[in-house]
Amino acid sequence: MKWVVSGVIALSLAGCSKAPETSAGEPDIAGNSVAGVAFDYSYDLTLPSSRISDLQEEHARACERLGATRCRITGLRYTVGQQGDVSANLSVKIAAPLARAFGRAGVKQAESVGATLTGADISGTDVATAAAATATERTDVSAERARIDRELARVDLSPRERAELRQQQAVVQGQANAAAATASEQRESLANTPMSFDYTTGRGTGLVDRLQDAGDTALGSIGLTVTALLWVLAALGPPLVVLLLGVLVWQRWIQRWWTDLMARIDRRTGRPLVTARDTTSAS
Numbered sequence: 001m002k003w004v005v006s007g008v009i010a011l012s013l014a015g016c017s018k019a020p021e022t023s024a025g026e027p028d029i030a031g032n033s034v035a036g037v038a039f040d041y042s043y044d045l046t047l048p049s050s051r052i053s054d055l056q057e058e059h060a061r062a063c064e065r066l067g068a069t070r071c072r073i074t075g076l077r078y079t080v081g082q083q084g085d086v087s088a089n090l091s092v093k094i095a096a097p098l099a100r101a102f103g104r105a106g107v108k109q110a111e112s113v114g115a116t117l118t119g120a121d122i123s124g125t126d127v128a129t130a131a132a133a134t135a136t137e138r139t140d141v142s143a144e145r146a147r148i149d150r151e152l153a154r155v156d157l158s159p160r161e162r163a164e165l166r167q168q169q170a171v172v173q174g175q176a177n178a179a180a181a182t183a184s185e186q187r188e189s190l191a192n193t194p195m196s197f198d199y200t201t202g203r204g205t206g207l208v209d210r211l212q213d214a215g216d217t218a219l220g221s222i223g224l225t226v227t228a229l230l231w232v233l234a235a236l237g238p239p240l241v242v243l244l245l246g247v248l249v250w251q252r253w254i255q256r257w258w259t260d261l262m263a264r265i266d267r268r269t270g271r272p273l274v275t276a277r278d279t280t281s282a283s
Contacts, residue, residue, distance in 0.1 A: 036128025038189035039096070041103050044119035045110045046202035049086040053078060055113055056088050059106050059197055063092045070095040071102070074194070085201040092195050099193035106197060116202070131186045138179045145172045 047055065056078065063071040075091035094102050107117050148169045152162065 036126065036131070036190070037124040038127045038186075039099060039122060039124045039193050041099055041193060041195040042119075042121040042198070043103060043107060043117065043196070044198045044200070045107075045115045046118045046200050047110065047113065047115035049080075049084065049201040051113055051115070052086045052088050052199045052201070055110055055115060056090050056197070056199060058109060059090050062102070062106065062109070063094070066094070066098070066102075070098060072192075075196075086199070087201070088199040090197045090199075093192045094195055096191055096193045099195060103195060110197075115199075118200075118202075125189070127186050127190055131183070134179055134183050134186065138176070138183065141172055141176045141179055145169070145176065148172060 045055070056076070060073055060076065063073055071092055071094045073090070073092050075089065077087075077089040079087050081087070107120075111117070148165055151157070152165050152169070157165070
């Protein structure tokens with residue numbers, strides 16, 4: 001009994017002294033390579049337009065601080081509309097075990113500067129099943145390639161049979177290359193997770209925020225209307241000015257000269273002078 005108790009205590013101490021398989025500093029998340037699921041993260045953030053560029057830059061710096069092996073920026077867009085509203089996007093690829101923690105930290109950073117999370121989409125694709133099918137395909141292709149190699153090693157093959165085997169070998173090699181590329185893509189999707197942050201102009205989702213957004217939209221519409229009127233005036237202004245000057249010159253000088261000229265002509269020809277006023281009275 002004494003030796004049994006001593007053995008149990010020794011085993012207990014050995015189990016307690018064993019180091020954990022994962023470090024305590026890692027996030028409490030199972031990596032995609034373990035789960036066999038490739039995830040895609042997308043976050044929609046609404047905040048005042050003046051703060052979008054700074055938040056986008058902060059998220060980009062957070063990715064760069066992780067290093068190129070764990071996070072890479074794959075896309076960055078920043079657009080200003082005619083009404084002054086801003087829409088922007090940041091796309092990254094991050095190591096799968098860090099994706100959830102990175103997204104959560106990015107949302108907290110956005111909320112700290114007044115942003116509102118208006119949408120989040122985390123979708124997953126079962127890569128494990130497809131990877132198993134790819135592995136089976138690669139095994140079958142390898143077996144077929146080995147069979148063709150054994151046939152080509154025969155010395156009693158006719159030229160026609162050898163040519164057919166060479167064609168089969170080329171087809172099988174193409175299948176092997178395609179299967180290898182598919183397996184590489186599957187490994188990449190499990191190891192690195194796409195993540196995007198979409199930024200739009202706004203204040204939030206409450207009633208007061210919506211009223212303020214509506215006011216901003218109304219002001220923007222007024223600005224567009226005024227701008228359109230100015231464009232119309234700029235396009236039609238010079239022709240209208242020329243037309244008004246022509247009418248003024250006609251009324252001030254040319255019309256009087258024309259009336260006198262017609263009166264002299266009528267006196268010489270003996271015809272009575274017919275003016276616009278006489279024509280109106282007769283009618």
